[in-house]
Amino acid sequence: MIPGDTVDMLTDRMTFEQKEIQRKLFGFDQPLVVQYGQWMGNVVQGNLGVSLRSGNNVVTEITQVVPATLQLGVFGGFIGILLGVFIGIVSAVRQDTLVDKSLRFVAYLGISLPEFWLGTLLILLFSVTFQILPAGGYVAFSEDPIESLRVTLLPALVLGFAMAAFLGRVVRSSMLEILRQDFLVVAKSKGLPVRTILLKHALRNAAAPIITLIGLQIAFLISGSVIIEEVFVRPGLGRLLIRSIFQRDYPVVQGITLLFAVIFVTTNLIIDIIRGILDPRVGEAERLGK
């Protein structure tokens, strides 16, 4: 354990006795099991406790910063899906050409580059050298929509690029598999336009693994945003989490952990349901015990 508790962090001007009184107030003198039991009991009632640093309700602390993270996640996810599907389709259709090879190289970079390094590079390029985009911060969408999007663009690009790299690979390989199948050869010989074939026939059949991956990427979007928020000094969940860890503000850390866990479990459940709907064989196979 990190030595020292929150009381030590808050102030060192208190005497030992005063600190003990504070600890009793927070309940730190109780055994861990009891503290955990009390916390769980409160959680069930929708009470996540009080931030030890600010004295605010943890729920309020969290909801205050959610918009910044949500905007980044939605924007980044949007870029990621568009770019990923685009990269995947183009590189499947142009298989083994120069276009395919360069797109795969870009995807390789996206998988290999840590977010904070790509973020730093983008800041150096767009904020320091060309000075066309802000290097970070946050403006609420309701205050100034255009500035808000400008501030979010770079972090969302970093998030989206990493996501697109993973997605592009899966889209490519599942498209390649589908493109070889007979029904697409038929569609082509019927003289259907390429766009219809690709988007309506091929992409729909390639959708199941792609949807699964997008669902899994939600977890990735969250963990990615923790670092990206640090890079771009964006006051969201990630920054709150890191700050609370350093200040040993455990109720807030626990609250955010709980929120993340709930999001992961929920998205996993939703993916399973959507997969079952998209491809009835999945549900059937699981009922039969694989």
Place this chain on the structure above:
Amino acid sequence: MILKGFIHRGFRNPVLLLSSVMILLVVLSSILAPLITPYDPSEMNSKVRLSAPSVEHWFGTDQFGRDVFTRVIYGSRLSLQIAITAVFTAVIIGGIIGILSGYYGGWLDAITIRIMDVLIAFPSLLLALFLVAILGPDIKNLILAISLTRIPYFARLVRAEVASLERRPFVEAGRMVGATDFRIMIFHLLPNVFPLILVFATMDIATAVIAESSLSYLGLGAQPPTPSWGRMLTEARGFLGRAAWLSIFPGFFLMVTIISFNLLGDSLRDIVDPRLRRGNK
């Protein structure tokens, strides 16, 4: 078998050759760090604060006048040390779990694989972050946290492989001549899983380097003044406009290291399992 294929293909496969050479360079420079670096990594010199790259300071100096080249080389030492130790631990523990649960199956298998699934469901980086937050940020805990997040991947890999090998005739034959379970696992199953483990361990070093540098970037890794690539990038944030070299050099070395390990892993996989390559194309 691997080495022969390696040398044989090295000349025909430029990616394999290039990535091995890069890794060799990074490993050598980190081992020989004290010999090739002209300065001490934490030696401060107020006369040359934030000086641009020059003949004396190839990569420039930071806000305390420390030589960036020296710190980047020492940073590779730390990253590799942490990544390799973490992956090695994960391979050993994950491998044992995987072989046991794949070989014996049954309730032991059911329980361990559920636990592994739970560990995988949570993003590795966040899991490592929470672990370090609880244990306290230092190098030992960093290794512990990173290896714990990698264990389930190796356990699942080995388990799946062992479970499919276990039904093959040679295992059956081994049992018939009275080989013990232990003997079958060590002398019959392990050599068959080993190449696959090697491939994934190579790629996992890249993942571990990313994890290490990300946590260090967040301030949860190596503590100053220990030079670490992630930490150097955090400290350089305030000087992006004035001293870009503070970010560019550590970031570039980090990137090259990660890409090299990924490429080497990919090339090794093509050698070990040619089926996968055809499947990819």
